[in-house]
Amino acid sequence: MLNASLRELSRLLAEKKLSSEELTRYFLDRIERRNGELNAFITVDPERSLTQARRADARLREGRAGPLTGIPVAQKDIFCAQGWLTTCGSRMLSNFTAPYDAHVIERFDRAGAVILGKTNMDEFAMGSSNETSYAGPVRNPWDRRAVPGGSSGGSAAAVAARLAPAATGTDTGGSIRQPAALTGICGIKPTYGLVSRYGMIAFASSLDQGGPMAKSAEDLAPLLNVMVGFDPRDSTSLERPAEDYTRLLDQPLAGLRVGLPREYFAEGLAEDVARAVEAAVAELRRLGAEPVEVRLPNTRLSIPVYYVLAPAEASSNLARYDGVRYGYRTPEYRDLVDMYEKSRAEGFGAEVKRRILIGTYVLSHGYYDAYYLQAQKLRRIIARDFADAFQSCDLIVGPTAPATAFNLGEKSGDPVAMYLSDIYTIAVNLAGLPGLSIPVGFGADGRPVGLQIIGNYFSEARMLGAAHRYQQATDWHLRLPPGV
Amino acid sequence: MPSLDLQDVRRIAQLARIRIGDDEARTVREQLNGIFALIEEMGAVDTSGVTPMAHAQDVVQRLRDDAVSEADQRELFQSLAPQVEAGLYLVPKVIE
Numbered sequence: 001m002l003n004a005s006l007r008e009l010s011r012l013l014a015e016k017k018l019s020s021e022e023l024t025r026y027f028l029d030r031i032e033r034r035n036g037e038l039n040a041f042i043t044v045d046p047e048r049s050l051t052q053a054r055r056a057d058a059r060l061r062e063g064r065a066g067p068l069t070g071i072p073v074a075q076k077d078i079f080c081a082q083g084w085l086t087t088c089g090s091r092m093l094s095n096f097t098a099p100y101d102a103h104v105i106e107r108f109d110r111a112g113a114v115i116l117g118k119t120n121m122d123e124f125a126m127g128s129s130n131e132t133s134y135a136g137p138v139r140n141p142w143d144r145r146a147v148p149g150g151s152s153g154g155s156a157a158a159v160a161a162r163l164a165p166a167a168t169g170t171d172t173g174g175s176i177r178q179p180a181a182l183t184g185i186c187g188i189k190p191t192y193g194l195v196s197r198y199g200m201i202a203f204a205s206s207l208d209q210g211g212p213m214a215k216s217a218e219d220l221a222p223l224l225n226v227m228v229g230f231d232p233r234d235s236t237s238l239e240r241p242a243e244d245y246t247r248l249l250d251q252p253l254a255g256l257r258v259g260l261p262r263e264y265f266a267e268g269l270a271e272d273v274a275r276a277v278e279a280a281v282a283e284l285r286r287l288g289a290e291p292v293e294v295r296l297p298n299t300r301l302s303i304p305v306y307y308v309l310a311p312a313e314a315s316s317n318l319a320r321y322d323g324v325r326y327g328y329r330t331p332e333y334r335d336l337v338d339m340y341e342k343s344r345a346e347g348f349g350a351e352v353k354r355r356i357l358i359g360t361y362v363l364s365h366g367y368y369d370a371y372y373l374q375a376q377k378l379r380r381i382i383a384r385d386f387a388d389a390f391q392s393c394d395l396i397v398g399p400t401a402p403a404t405a406f407n408l409g410e411k412s413g414d415p416v417a418m419y420l421s422d423i424y425t426i427a428v429n430l431a432g433l434p435g436l437s438i439p440v441g442f443g444a445d446g447r448p449v450g451l452q453i454i455g456n457y458f459s460e461a462r463m464l465g466a467a468h469r470y471q472q473a474t475d476w477h478l479r480l481p482p483g484v
Numbered sequence: 485m486p487s488l489d490l491q492d493v494r495r496i497a498q499l500a501r502i503r504i505g506d507d508e509a510r511t512v513r514e515q516l517n518g519i520f521a522l523i524e525e526m527g528a529v530d531t532s533g534v535t536p537m538a539h540a541q542d543v544v545q546r547l548r549d550d551a552v553s554e555a556d557q558r559e560l561f562q563s564l565a566p567q568v569e570a571g572l573y574l575v576p577k578v579i580e
Binding site: 096097099191192193206232235236238298300301303304305307308315319322323324325326327328329333334335336337338339340341342344345348353354356357358360361362364370371373374375376377378379380381383415416419431432433457 | 488493496497498499500501502503504512515516518519520522523524525526527529531534535536537538539540541543545546548557560561563564565566567573575576577578
């Protein structure tokens with residue numbers, strides 16, 4: 001059951017060889033035994049999960065089941081789920097029980113999936129190591145000294161340690177792909193606008209996108225089928241005909257042109273990561289793909305552009321936390337402004353405050369054109385680079401992160417070093433493109449290496465197909481961390 | 485851009501409604517200057533004639549009818565508030 005695919009689990013449920021209640025108990029029991037050391041979950045509520053599981057079992061008995069009915073899925077604590085504590089990894093929301101469901105939660109509920117718990121994350125999804133969480137850091141199941149990446153580090157660690165068969169994440173600058181890479185699992189950030197942001201606590205609205213995290217590309221496809229869908233409550237949600245993301249899983253790779261961006265294999269990429277990624281490219285070639293070199297000349301600029309746009313949008317989005325209608329309020333205050341300032345100073349952690357301050361500054365009087373507007377223009381230039389690259393290739397592949405997982409505390413005192421670790425993922429968010437990370441080996445330290453597959457807009461099915469062919473020929477995605 | 489001094493940091497913090505102590509302001513100043521040094525690289529690129537990009541698909545805002553779409557859930561929502569009375573959110577007195 002530990003390494004079973006979602007399709008296998010679904011078949012066992014359909015054939016009544018396993019009930020959702022049994023399956024849910026199995027994972028709740030694993031969480032109970034292992035979460036103490038990993039800290040992957042912020043909230044576990046066995047009764048609530050088991051009630052859902054019993055409802056799923058009723059559906060299975062009545063023959064009203066779909067591919068995910070009865071499957072337990074860990075939900076990132078950024079998704080509002082009615083009746084569940086939803087903290088977003090922040091003291092500000094440490095007492096917040098969501099009064100409604102996010103669109104993503106509604107979709108999983110309608111599919112009959114079970115909420116297995118709420119996973120740990122960097123505070124308000126701001127971080128690349130899961131060290132900024134108010135609930136404490138998450139540990140990497142492959143090596144307890146290492147970070148799991150972030151911001152969806154709890155979801156990544158939960159899947160890697162097989163505490164959950166699948167999980168959700170959100171990705172603003174790499175927050176699904178980087179933790180997936182650092183923990184040896186798979187994760188996809190869909191084309192911006194495919195997954196509704198309704199009820200997904202906002203960080204940087206023009207970049208935030210939800211997506212699934214799981215053991216294999218094959219497992220990501222049915223999860224994506226559930227998560228993607230038009231929602232009028234999100235003004236950036238795209239209205240498109242429904243797609244079946246499993247439909248290209250078995251398509252051969254023959255003739256597929258995979259672009260290798262010269263800039264992704266340049267200075268700054270660790271040698272052991274480069275070796276694993278090159279071996280994966282060789283495997284794709286053996287399977288029939290044709291590697292071609294492409295250029296993404298403005299890759300380096302994506303970091304400054306991101307660190308203007310994301311904090312600017314964050315400073316605006318997080319203005320809502322004022323200690324009045326919900327969330328943390330300081331116990332003692334003189335007047336209204338004193339209450340705001342103290343509640344926000346005490347409710348937010350250092351990284352969140354830092355980003356609010358950057359955002360406040362770049363949006364302040366006289367600076368808008370030089371920063372926000374310039375960044376939005378560069379954003380278009382970065383998107384054009386990808387469009388040019390896709391003239392000569394079908395998918396772009398490269399490393400997800402420049403190095404394997406770093407140690408806890410290694411970069412937490414140096415924000416700029418932390419930001420630079422997102423060099424290969426950020427541009428994908430800026431362009432609004434889909435990005436996938438799959439495990440392709442290990443570094444010299446025995447920690448996992450991820451391959452990033454970037455597709456053109458709406459090419460998720462093709463990306464998952466390529467990844468699935470690779471995973472049929474290799475077994476990196478089936479390797480288990482020590483002790484699991 | 486000239487680097488930020490302590491007074492700038494306090495002013496930004498005040499705009500953001502975040503109380504900041506003197507020691508904290510010094511650390512934050514150093515970190516923000518590091519980050520702004522990174523951001524400055526943007527200025528070197530000529531972007532004249534480039535249209536700013538907000539959404540990759542360049543979607544337009546949808547409009548909807550001006551009609552009530554949500555049910556009244558005041559009690560549920562107010563159960564989350566730090567302080568309420570008679571259906572109102574309580575804050576310190578603003579007008580003398």
